[in-house]
Amino acid sequence: MSRKAAVRAARPEDEKLPIGRSFTYGLQHVLTMYGGIIAVPLIIGQAAGLDDGDIAVLIASALFIGGAATVLQSWGVRFFGSQLPLVQGVSFAGVATMLAILSGGGGIPAVIGAVLVAGAFGLVVAPFFAQIIRFFPPVVTGVVITTIGLTLMPVAAGWAMGGQGSPDFGSVSNIGLAFLTFVIVLVLSKVGVASISRLSILLAIVIGTLIAAVLGMTDFSGVGDGAVVAVPEIFAFGAPTFEIAAIISMIIVVLVTMTETTADILAVGEIIGTDVDSKRIADGLRADMLSSTVAPVFNSFTQTAFAQNVGLVAITGIKSRFVVAAGGVIMLVLGLLPVLGRVVAAIPTPVLGGAGVVLFGTVAAAGIRTLAKVDYEGNMNLVIVASSLAFGMIPIVAPTFYDGFPDWFTTIFHSGISSAAVMAVLLNLLFNHFRAGTPTNPSVVAARGVRYISPTVLDALEDGDTVRNGKLVDSTGAEIPVAGKNGTQGEGSQVRREAAPRKGRRGGRR
Template sequence: MSATASSSIRPEDAKLGWRANIAYGFQHVLTMYGGIIAPPLVMGQAAGMSQADLGMLVACSLFMGGLATLLQTLGIPFFGSRLPLVQGVSFSGIATMLAIQGDGGIQAVMGAVIVSSLIGILLVPLFAMVLRFFPPVVTGTVITSIGLSLMPVAAGWAMGPDAKDPAFGSPGNVGLAAATVVIIIVLTKLGTPSIARLSVLLSLGIGTILAVFLGAADFSGVADGPVFALPTPFAFGLPTFDVASILSMMIVILVTFTETTADILAVSEVVGTKTDAKRIADGLRADMVASAVSPVFNSFTQSAFAQNVGLVAITGVKSRFVVATGGVILIGLGVLPVLGRVIAAVPTPVLGGVGIFLFGSVAASGIATLAKVDYRNNLNLMIVAGSLGVGLLPLMHPGFYAGFPDWFSVIFNSAISSTTLTAVVLNIVFNHWVRRSKNDGRSEFAAAAEHPKAEKSEE
């Protein structure tokens, strides 16, 4: 009878004991730690925050990531997939939030996140209908644009903290970023598998130690502020609400829907458990309610972390209670703002070196998705080319939409927003609107690539 009972237990419901939960849960925290602190660092640096405020922003993001992880893993009725998914601030919204912050400040970002997330909760039941407009050719293009749009941030970090500083872009700053890159490469290549998985986090520490010896690190602000503190609601002011900003964030919400759905399906396959439309909807609602509450505690949109899905596959530890323990650890780190101030004191050139790999890995994930797309006898290549071309215009020339109305520029100045809109529209036009014959529906670029000899003979 006990054997029957144990065989009926789903893999994700296995209980390993508190010692194993703490050990494996801490490993999950370490794996995603670099990713979860990067978005608040990007936003805080762009807003010109002090070290104390930046530390608080990081701590709040850890705190909210922990709460969101508990909701996703343990779940309540209608909220939470009850799968081993770690939650944190989503990369997909950074470019859009930076554009909103540049116009209306961080208060406008918070307002846009709250409203768009609440609307997102209402849209969850309809997402199954929209999902068919987000095939791999669209999601791969969008994810690639996310990584590419963040590379200027990494470049700015590598050059230094202040563009007005005479040392900005100096060989010393860029050299420190390059040294951090080399450290990541060495740890990944020569380290043990566990060290290789933590290469980004370890490189932050080693790069910072190197900066201390070079006199390029300043930890004088670490002691400013409390060691322990609960997040203060709306510490940066009450949110403001702008229609264009909210519409822009709605695109991010759709991208978050797509990413989380993919992560739920991926972790379900790894764990070996069943996933249906209801479970996906519960997971998406957990994302949205966490994202709606997140700005109250000075954080941003929440979504599942794909790198932790890989960790589940590597370790074979499938219990959701392990990840829930990781969520408790995140909450503990979030009420220790002193740790946030230590992280905020990491020299920006070191962050720049890490950012090159961190943001580059996002683009690489998109490219990997695009590699699975079928480009034969269709116009998928045109979708990728047109979407990336249009999406990267404001990135290559920031004043491209300067003469357009504010509502338009807020949406299209973001590479992620403009890429997503263009990719969805082109996918509808080329793959849904009009059905062509196989020969008529091919891209000329693809045809030329497939038949170079035929083209040569025609000459």
């Protein structure tokens, strides 16, 4: 085996599990992101005034393209796919822009045309975009990963309350069901059997759904309505139209989704403990943009990596990309068999919310773990982290904060993830790359590392000992030899006394 092949075989993401387990864990990934992937076609379809049948076409197309994109991203072929456990799906980043295009009277064909051109643009610039990897050290990736988790928490809260538009949104029963599912996840995670613990999310969703059925909080009666098999039709809503303003707006969206996908690639690489270089990012972005270019042909929209599934990788410890590829196959089947999609759609939203609290919190925790590796002494890294996290939280705590700004600005900074990523990269450049003007002794808000002195050193100090010009001297000004210098090894910074110990030891140390 060549050295290159040996290194590749050692990657944790290349582990292959039995087919049955792979598809079981893959189903867990599908259930985790199902609510998110159908939300965008629901929103766009309703805004476009489509009937239930046409909205069903959008949903089936989203599942079909999302499945194909997931297989491409995780399995990978030459130049396409990061070969990481990343689930792909319709991006939320383009919702506001697509709604604006619809309000302008262009209809679904104008949206499809804008997505098609923007996806092709992203495919061309992907290799150049990937070169920004050197500007993503841990101080940046830690901020982005933490922000991903925190940004997703409102999604989990909305699910736990019953989902926007639910007639009993925010009811005690909905939140109670979500909390019960949350508790089930924790209990199953505590079980000593690894297979149960790793399937805690899936099992909790199944158990929560069964409890909801008993309580009359879910309805499977509509599963039999509609077609059993349906193949997505090419340009089902007519030939695409191309409007310059719509295309420019969608290109901005594509740049945002590329930023988010880059962040997710770095995040999952950090979580599973594998190397991620600019080539893998370029391959991942090419897969992302190829999917986004093909998606409108089959009546879907821009694709991106789903951050919530990064959390699932973290909490289950299942690092295999082939598991995610199996999930992609399941999504493909759901796209071709709407009846199965309707079964999954019957899962109560509060159940997904209870599981989502654990998943999204896990992503934030992974980011905090990365930030713990950052050196904060003698630099401005604390300022970078503090400012970037705060900037990323603005759209979360105040969703209307940027409403008065131009549309292109709102498109970029309405996403907490892109806001934090942009600010972290810029501040890292300002303080750690362009050092001109950066103070040698940072400001008071910069962190200073904690200092430790071992008990051995304390015991060796005596009254009058002090440090002068970097040397340890006694009360007479004579230098005290320090073990470890001149090749002598000592414990920590152990002070070595050549003379007999004196009285009054430690009284005047500083």
